[in-house]
Structures are given as structure tokens and as C-alpha cells.
Amino acid sequence: MSATVSANFAPARAAAEAAAVGQQHPGGVLYIVATPIGNLADISLRALHLLAQADAVACEDTRHTRSLLRAWGLERPSPSLLAVHEHNEAEAAQAVVERLREGQRVAYVSDAGTPGISDPGARLAAAVRDAGLRVVPLPGASSITTALSAAGVTGDGRFVFEGFLPTKPGERAAALQALLTEPRAVVLLEAPHRIAALAQALQIFGARPVTLARELTKQFEDIATLPAQELAAWLSADPNRQRGEFVIVLHPAPQAERALDEPLRVLRLLLAELPLKTAVRLAAEITGAPRNTLYDAALRLRAEC
Incomplete structure (x- = not known):
């Protein structure tokens, strides 16, 4: 399957190279690369180009990322895949910083979607920035x-x-x-x-x-x-x-419904301290909201507790 997928992506890789001609992707930079959330064809041309050019790819799961790269025809030697995940992100970030100081291009990918958004990557980006080095995002898929x-x-x-x-x-x-x-x-x-x-x-x-x-x-x-x-x-x-x-x-x-936001907030506070009818009466007097509406809301709130 991988060989077939790789062959299908050959035109995309050629298009990526053509599209990226003349673009600047300097060394000493961490590139945050969004990858597909499901459909492999959602990879961007720029991401294909950068993943091919990177000296190292930092990733959440090296096995998963190796499979992704293989599907796009971008085989990489194991030493150039760096595990950077939620359990080792702080210490692994320092290894990435050292590579960047040597002038390497490092791409970071999570298992799917945009790194650093409910995925590892934020601490890595912060560590690189704090080291005075550049972080460049490559936009793409996000659930x-x-x-x-x-x-x-x-x-x-x-x-x-x-x-x-x-x-x-x-x-x-x-x-x-x-x-x-x-x-x-x-x-x-x-x-x-x-x-x-x-x-x-x-x-x-x-x-x-x-x-x-x-x-x-x-x-x-x-x-x-x-x-x-x-x-x-x-x-x-x-x-x-x-x-x-x-x-x-x-x-x-x-x-x-939003017009009741403040009356309901007041009602919740009063219900925490007072009997239901007293809380409803006071909430209606304070906010001007209809007492019947607040009474029905109070019954629902009490039933949920």
C-alpha cells in the first residue's frame, strides 16, 4: 500500500518543488508543520517541500511519522527522526535547540493536525523562542x-x-x-x-x-x-x-436566551444559600427577569445537582 501511495504522490512532490522554487527556508529555524487529520491528500505543497528539505523531523511518535513520510515518498533515516512528545518535551526541546544552533532545519509534526493546539509542540516552540531562535509555522489541517x-x-x-x-x-x-x-x-x-x-x-x-x-x-x-x-x-x-x-x-x-445570562448567574448564587422560592423572588427583584421563567430555571438547576 505504501508503495502505491508514494507513487500517487510523486506528482504532488514535483508540484511542491515547483511551487517552492525561490522561497526561503533558512537553517537554524524550527518549522511547525501541520499534517493531515485523516486524509493524506490534505498535506500542503509547502509542507511536502519542507519535510523533504529538513535536516531532522521532530515528531510526537516516530513510528507514526515514519509511516506518514513513507506514504508521501519521503523516506528518512532513523537518526533524523526525533521523538518529542508530552512526556519528554522539555528535555527533548534542548536537543532540538542544539541542532538549530548548528544551523539545521528542524520540522516538528504532531500525529495529526496543527502542533501545539491540544497536541504537543507548544513547549518546544516556547523553548526555541526563549533561546533567541526563530519559529516558523506552516499552516494546514486542524480539526x-x-x-x-x-x-x-x-x-x-x-x-x-x-x-x-x-x-x-x-x-x-x-x-x-x-x-x-x-x-x-x-x-x-x-x-x-x-x-x-x-x-x-x-x-x-x-x-x-x-x-x-x-x-x-x-x-x-x-x-x-x-x-x-x-x-x-x-x-x-x-x-x-x-x-x-x-x-x-x-x-x-x-x-x-442570552438575555437571561445575568439573571441565571444571580439565581445560581442565591440558590446556593437560600430556599428555592426565596432565591427566585430575590433574583426577579434584582434583575427584573420574569419570576415564572426563573422558577422553571431553578427547578432545572436543582434537579441537576
Whole structure:
């Protein structure tokens, strides 16, 4: 398979060389290279050129990266592949710095997507920068922006990236409670063995639209948008929907819902100290929000505790 894929990428490598003619990729620089999140054809021409020219490739997993490079026809000797992952990033960064000081070009890739974004690479880039050396990013695939581009999030385009929420149920519930009043879209990541639990926890967002993107750019890519309260049932209806890596986009609350952000914040504070009816009455007097609306919200909050 690798030989066939390599042959198919021969025209791409030739195009990469042609496209990069005259471009400057000096030595003594760390190049942060985005790689595909699934579909190998999503590699950029510039990335192909730089990976061929680099003196060394630092990577999250040398075995995985060797397979990627082989698929593109970019075989490399083992000594030029440097393991830099979350468990050794601090010390391995110093070895990279030494190579850069010798004038080498070093490319860094994570297992998939853009390094340093919920992947190792940030500490490496910081160490190189702190050493007074240059860091150059090569843009490319990112599961975050890929999911957002298909989610159809309307509004002002702002979003917040939360990544993986805490795994303990209580901590995860607290994190989601804090996001109830977030006016921007929220992007989450989740693993297959925890997606069902996250879907259950997301029910507190009620009818808020959620886009679930699974196996992005791969053969069994699946992107669906539905109300948060229906997500758990949708997942359980088909076991295949719980397979793969997930990006979840929680759409912004509608304007009418956002108008209750401050009243709900006040209500939560009061509920922590006072009986339900007293908390509702005081929250309504303080914020001017309808008492019936706050009473219904208080019942939901108490049921979640």
C-alpha cells in the first residue's frame, strides 16, 4: 500500500518543488508543520517541500511519522527522526535547540493536525523562542477549524476552544455549568469511550444546537447538527456513531436566551444559600427577569445537582 501511495504522490512532490522554487527556508529555524487529520491528500505543497528539505523531523511518535513520510515518498533515516512528545518535551526541546544552533532545519509534526493546539509542540516552540531562535509555522489541517467550517455557526463568528473537559463527572458538570452563559460558540474534543457520557451531560443546554463531527476527512466522516437534549439518544441509536475521534461545536445561545445570562448567574448564587422560592423572588427583584421563567430555571438547576 505504501508503495502505491508514494507513487500517487510523486506528482504532488514535483508540484511542491515547483511551487517552492525561490522561497526561503533558512537553517537554524524550527518549522511547525501541520499534517493531515485523516486524509493524506490534505498535506500542503509547502509542507511536502519542507519535510523533504529538513535536516531532522521532530515528531510526537516516530513510528507514526515514519509511516506518514513513507506514504508521501519521503523516506528518512532513523537518526533524523526525533521523538518529542508530552512526556519528554522539555528535555527533548534542548536537543532540538542544539541542532538549530548548528544551523539545521528542524520540522516538528504532531500525529495529526496543527502542533501545539491540544497536541504537543507548544513547549518546544516556547523553548526555541526563549533561546533567541526563530519559529516558523506552516499552516494546514486542524480539526477545530474544519468542524467549525461545516457547523454553520451564525452570528459574529467568535468561538472559544475548550478542548477536552474534565473526565470526572462532577468536574465535567461544573465546567459545563460555567459554559451555560458563554455567548460564543464553544468547541470541545472527546474520545470515543467518553462521548456517551458527554452527550448525557450536554442535555443541560436543552434545545441549543450542537454539531458533532466524527472522523473528519476520513472514509466514515459523519457531521450532524441537532438539539443538545437529543444528542444522547441520537448516539445510542447507532453504535457506529460512537466510534472515532470527536469534535463538538456548541452553537451560541439565541439572543433571547442570552438575555437571561445575568439573571441565571444571580439565581445560581442565591440558590446556593437560600430556599428555592426565596432565591427566585430575590433574583426577579434584582434583575427584573420574569419570576415564572426563573422558577422553571431553578427547578432545572436543582434537579441537576
